[in-house]
Amino acid sequence: MAFYVQGVPIGYMAVMLAVLASMGGFIFGYDTGQISDILLMDDFLLRFGTCTSATDASQCHFSDVRAGLIVALLSIGTLIGALLGAKTADVLGRRRAMTAECIVFTIGVIVQLTSFHAWPQFAVGRLISGLGVGALSAAVPMYQAETAPPQIRGTLTATYQLFITFGILVAYCISIGTRHISGSGSWRTVVGISILWALILGVGILFMPESPRWLAAHGQFDKAKISLARARGIPAHEAESNWKVHREVADMRAAIEQESKLQATWMDCFRPQKKQLYRTLLVMTLQMFQQLTGANYFFYYGATVFQSVGIQDSFVTQIILGAVNFGCTFGGMYVMERYGRRMPLMVGGVWQSAWLFVFAAAGTAKDPQVNPGIGKLMIVSACLFILGYAMTWAPGIWILTGETFPTRTRSMQAALAAGSNWLWNFLLAFFTPFIVKAIKFRYGFVFAACNLTGAVIVYFFLYESSDLSLEDVDIMYCDPRVKPWTSRSWAPEGFTSRADVAETKKADKGFVGMEEARMERNAVNGNGYPTEKVSNGSGEVDQAETV
Incomplete structure (x- = not known):
């Protein structure tokens, strides 16, 4: 329910x-x-x-x-x-x-x-x-x-x-x-x-249910999906196929793999x-x-x-x-x-x-x-x-x-x-x-x-952490472009604003479609930070690397 x-x-x-x-x-x-x-x-x-x-x-x-x-x-x-x-x-x-x-x-x-x-x-x-x-x-x-x-x-x-x-x-x-x-x-x-x-x-x-992030940190990803599904109102038997659950666990896995080094x-x-x-x-x-x-x-x-x-x-x-x-x-x-x-x-x-x-x-x-x-x-x-x-x-x-x-x-x-x-x-x-x-x-x-x-x-x-996933909060604090007094306008890679995050989740396009939309709107440079599209003055748009 x-x-x-x-x-x-x-x-x-x-x-x-x-x-x-x-x-x-x-x-x-x-x-x-x-x-x-x-x-x-x-x-x-x-x-x-x-x-x-x-x-x-x-x-x-x-x-x-x-x-x-x-x-x-x-x-x-x-x-x-x-x-x-x-x-x-x-x-x-x-x-x-x-x-x-x-x-x-x-x-x-x-x-x-x-x-x-x-x-x-x-x-x-x-x-x-x-x-x-x-x-x-x-x-x-x-x-x-x-x-x-x-x-x-x-x-x-x-x-x-x-x-x-x-x-x-x-x-x-x-x-x-x-x-x-x-x-x-x-x-x-x-x-x-x-x-x-x-x-x-x-x-x-x-x-x-146990904390999904604790389960994921201990390699129990299947149980983490079920725990997330229960908290999201998704039937447990749909945990494996649901794109919302899949994406959250994927974010957890990526963060944990990086941290486990x-x-x-x-x-x-x-x-x-x-x-x-x-x-x-x-x-x-x-x-x-x-x-x-x-x-x-x-x-x-x-x-x-x-x-x-x-x-x-x-x-x-x-x-x-x-x-x-x-x-x-x-x-x-x-x-x-x-x-x-x-x-x-x-x-x-x-x-x-x-x-x-x-x-x-x-x-x-x-x-x-x-x-x-x-x-x-x-x-x-x-x-x-x-x-x-x-x-x-x-x-x-x-x-x-x-x-x-x-x-x-x-x-x-x-x-x-x-x-x-x-x-x-x-x-x-x-x-x-x-x-x-x-x-x-x-x-x-x-x-x-x-x-x-x-x-x-x-x-x-203090950085503004509302409306973000815990993984995105971590990324925001590590982003050298952000200052505490400007942090409210920061959004995860692929989104124009935090309101855009909510709107994208509302659309429920499916996990693959959502990821494609993210990649279409923002490219990612070698440091993992998004690039910005800027006008070159002739009506065309070039990719400018964000430092």
Whole structure:
């Protein structure tokens, strides 16, 4: 069964596998959202905080170091897991790797559940869970990008971020429902439900098709054709004869044969040839700036932040922020598909910076605890910041992580990019309590400057990769004629524009006819770049080699 996008058939299986794999993002979002509220629960404070009363939670508190470690050790685990996840995904395959990582995550949850009075055990449990979450963060976007049709790759890959926001929102809702349960059930219920999410992903993903590019990289071209056919809405028995499947597998085979001449190593990620170093550093930097937008300042410590502005029930405010984050991510899926990657990220950076400036200026000008109007302005500013973040930087960076790198080194470069995200995630989670104590709401000015810097980096360094196959994205980055700010007009050899690519695929002329049309419109020089037809001034047309 299939539906059509840009006149091209898309299989429902492509949507199903993207949604199911995105449970990896849901698991991370749920773990991110739960800890902010758990830190305020009475039983958790009495068990793991520093208390002057054995029964009155209001007499308990967490030191900055203890709170930072409980929150941030998850991020250390995710950093290590992301780096190990690359090799795991290459050896086991994308699907089986996700199942193994769900098992690791579950072990960490069990360690947390069996904590009674030792906060280091709870923190170590979050560290172990982080190993699984980090490995999933490398495997899931890669699996989605390698399997999704180019016409909706941005949308399907963005479901990872959508499910992160959904997980955060669900954690907030469950927390507000369990906070009044007597005893440890208040927080153990929130933590224990995590096992259900891991079970859904770990078992369900085994019923989805394997990544066709992973299959092709391991010489299983027949299986790669069947996997592609299922994602394109083409019956499996037609996989061998269908020209669309044939062409995609042919592109994969050509790319893999070229890449297989050298065995991929971690050092290949940092070689300047074919802009490998450029792409590795670019996406690692963008992942860093995704953290430096300041979003996790609200997600990790939001309940505490809104208590400080005089909100009586900060749990409710958290749900409002989570709902804005989740709802606006749907808009982000449309924006990233409709307007590409570069423009949304640049506009988003400016928008986010503006509202963070308002947030910080308001909180600095007057004490929000004695000025209710200022507190409300800060909440509105935070919501509008989250609106922009959810529609641009939140989904956009994970899309780029899946589609920027070549097949041979994609898993390793994706792992390095995800590792950059988790490293900065840890630094912000751990040091935020200390920074807030020193500069209070002026912290927002720091994030505002970082958002503007991220927008500038996107303009000068990021290539527009929307609407292209992963193989064509690789070719574009290697084309010396293309600059980031002109990359939107670049099209694969044989096509006049990216819109022409979609129109040609709509025609469904047959694989041979399509290739003949490509060769008629563009000749190819010895370097593999297209030649251009230029007028010689007498009405005739000569071939001019493009350098």
